Amino acid sequence: MKKLLATLLVISAACASFAQSRPAANTSQPLTRVVTGIVYDELGQPIAGASVRINGTQSGSTTSPTGGYKLTVPRKRTILDGTFLGYNTQSITLPDGKRDTTINFTLSPATQMLQDVVVVGYATQPKRAITGSVSTIAAAEMSHSRKSKQMAPPAPRFNTEDYSGIQENIFHQVKKQPLSTFSSDVDRASYSNVRRFLNQGMMPPIDAVRTEELINYFDYKYTPPTTADPVAIHTDMAICPWNSDNRLVRIGIQGKIVDVKALPASNIVFLLDVSGSMSDQNKLPLVKQALTALVGQLRPKDKVAIVVYAGAAGLVLPSTSGDEKMKILDALNRLEAGGSTAGGAGIELAYKVAVENFIEKGNNRVIIATDGDFNVGASSDGEMQRLIEAKRETGIFLSVLGLGMGNYKDNKLETLADKGNGNYAYIDNFEEARRIFVTEFGGTLFTIAKDVKLQVEFNPVMVQSYRLIGYENRVLQDEDFNNDKKDAGDMGAGHTVTALYEIVPAGGRVAPNEIDPLKYQEYIPTKARDARNEVLTVKVRYKQPEGRKSILLSKVLTSNMQRIDAAPADFRMAAAVAEFGMLLRNSEFKGKSSYEHVLQLATTAKGEDTEGYRAEFIQLVKKAALLKPTVAMAD
Structure with a gap:
């Protein structure tokens, strides 16, 4: 018995020793897994801006322009909800599992569209300021509130966004006004701002919709210039999709494409608004993300300085080489919002720093990031315009x-860009920042042609009247075309400018707003009769980035009766976006336009769509189609 007991003790000790010598169980194994996938609509089209969330939590992901999402979830059994405005929620259960997996969603349209009622009030003024309240009230809450007086109404959200009024271009008779002159515009701020409204379940204010900026948001495959000129002109025409009696003319200007490695050195000054109004997550924190993406593109020969302004302006980072990325990022990350906004003082300091570090034949640029809510110092549109016009002479x-x-001042920011040899973008999400500073780094920062003006002369033998779609705040006097002192828009490397004209053929129906026939001026020049197959001549003037004298280019468009569905995909896409802009503005010239027709045109024009922007546009059209009947806009 004693021997047996001793044997058991030895075995027990050995087991204990073996257990202590074994490696500990791996407790560092991840408790999560990654789920990726795509959210589709009922037609198999990817949905941009949809949400995929873990059921019962706020943890989730928003889909990219190509409909993709990526989400970290627990390894235990989890329910995922796929949601999108106007569609039924789809819930998918993931069983216990250790491996990463792929889950795709297919959402079906809701039987009752838009249960929420969105009311936007704003006063009609020469400059439209949205000063009413903006609130979203669920229909069920409205019904319940009628039954219960104890339920408090939702707190209104005060909105002071400000947009310059737009008087839409009208038709002009060719025999009385044969020339149409305007400045180029590569800005795209209006499109991303309209996207922001639609993604929030609201129709945009009419004056937030600048149709030319919607059209120019998209990339079009025009042939780059084959001569020494930095730009090339392209023209074509088709039957107008919203009025088959008329024709639609497309004019495209393509800037030369420059390899990023071949770009000259950059001298950049970040001018950042760090006032109290910039504290929201979609303001200063998003600025930091955007500029972090830009810093990643910098080369050792590039230089960056950071100037901030709130109650006063200050230099946060002196001009620093692009290879000192950590130093630049550290300065960015230390920024915090607070105080009032002295915009004018910041502009003065930023240009001073840029001038001190000026690079001959380089890219010298100030990048200002703000909500435009200037309330200290120079703040009126006139003051800001005169200030920025003076700084334009520095060559920066x-x-x-x-x-x-909420307090976004689109009118002030558009003025800054228009008068300061600049471009203007609205950043509603990081994807837009990535496009501006990564995908289109050269086009955003490197100017290939400045003061680009267009003048179109119509042939009265072929055209009775015409209307320029958009560009209302870019229209110039005809005499301005040859005046090299008149400022106009600039183009960056690889940028395109697209303009559309709706034209009434000679002998067509006279537009109701035309003037009476003139007694003494009714004649057709011999040259017009000799060129009876020519519809129009496009002339373009531009200056080299450091030049003061403009250079002239021209191109003739001959008659073409092609149907819009036989036109190139890029033409169809531009027409779809123009039609969408007219619907958003409730244009008197929209003719037979409809959201259904916009979808039809855009779907056939989607093409390769590498970045997913055209697919995203299709989803925005669907949202607008759902929102339109339920939006009340009080004048």
């Missing part, structure tokens, strides 16, 4: 980044 270009909502 300007990029304006607008951010935020």
Whole structure:
């Protein structure tokens, strides 16, 4: 018995020793897994801006322009909800599992569209300021509130966004006004701002919709210039999709494409608004993300400085080489919002720093990021315009980044960009920042042609009247075309400018707003009769980035009766976006336009769509089609 007991003790000790010597169980195994996938609509089209969330939590992901999402979830059994405005929620259960997996959603349209009622009030003024309240009230809450007086109404959200009024272009008779002159415009702020409204379940204010900026948001495959000129002109025409009695003319200007490695050195000054109004997540934190993406593109020969302004302006980072990325990012990350906004003082300091570090034959640029809510110092449109026009003479270009909502001052930011040899973008999400500073790095920062003006002369033998679609705030006097002192828009490397004209053929129906026939001026020049197959001549003037004298280019468009569905995909896409803009503005010239027709045109024009922007546009059209009947806009 004693021997047996001793044997058991030895075995027990050995087991204990073996257990202590074994490696500990791996407790560092991840408790999560990654789920990726795509959210589709009922037609198999990817949905941009949809949400995929873990059921019962706020943890989720928003789909990219190509409909993709990526989400970290627990390894235990989990329910995922796929949601999108106007569609039924789809719930998918993931069983216990350790491996990453792929889950795709297919959402079906809701039987009752838009249960929420969105009311936007704003006063009609020469400059439209949205000063009413914006609130979203669920239909069920409205019904319940009628039954119960104890339920408090939702708190209104005060909105002071400001947009310059737009008087839509009208038809002009060719025999009385044969020339149409306007400045180029590569800005795209209006499109991303309209997207922000639609993604929030609201129709955009009419004056937030600048149709030319919607059209120019998209990439079009025009042939780059084959001569020494930095731009090339392209023209074509088709039957107008919203009025088959008329024709639609497309004019495209393509800038030369420059390899990023071949771009000259950049001298960049970030001018950042760090006032209290920039504290929201979609303002200063988004600015930091955007500029972090830009810093990643910098080369050792590039230089960056950071100027901030709130109650006062200050230099946060002196001009620093692009290879000191950590130093630049550290300065960015330390920024915090607070105080009032002294925009004018910041502009003065930023240009001073840019001039001190000026690079001959380089890219010298100030990049201002703000919501435009200037309330200290120079703040009126007139003051800001005169200030930025004076700074334009330094040879330094300007990029304006607008951010935020609620107090966004689009009118001030558009003025800054237009008058300061600049471009203007609205950043509503990081994807837009990535496009501006990564995908289109050269086009955003490097100017290939400045003061680009277009003048179109119509042939009265072929055209009775015409209407320029959009560009209302870019229209110039005909005499301005040859005046090299008149400022106009600039183009960056690889940028395109697209303009559309709706024209009434000679002998067509006279537009109701035309003037009476003139007694003494009714004649057709011999040259017009000799060129009876020519519809129009496009002339373009531009200056080299450091030049003061303009250079002239021209191109003739001959008659073409092709149907819009036989036109190139890029033409169809531009027509679809123009039609969408007219619907959003409730244009008197929209003719037979409809959201259904916009979808039809855009779907056939989607093409390769590498970045997913055209697919995203299709989803925005669907949202607008659902929202339109339920939006009340009080004048």
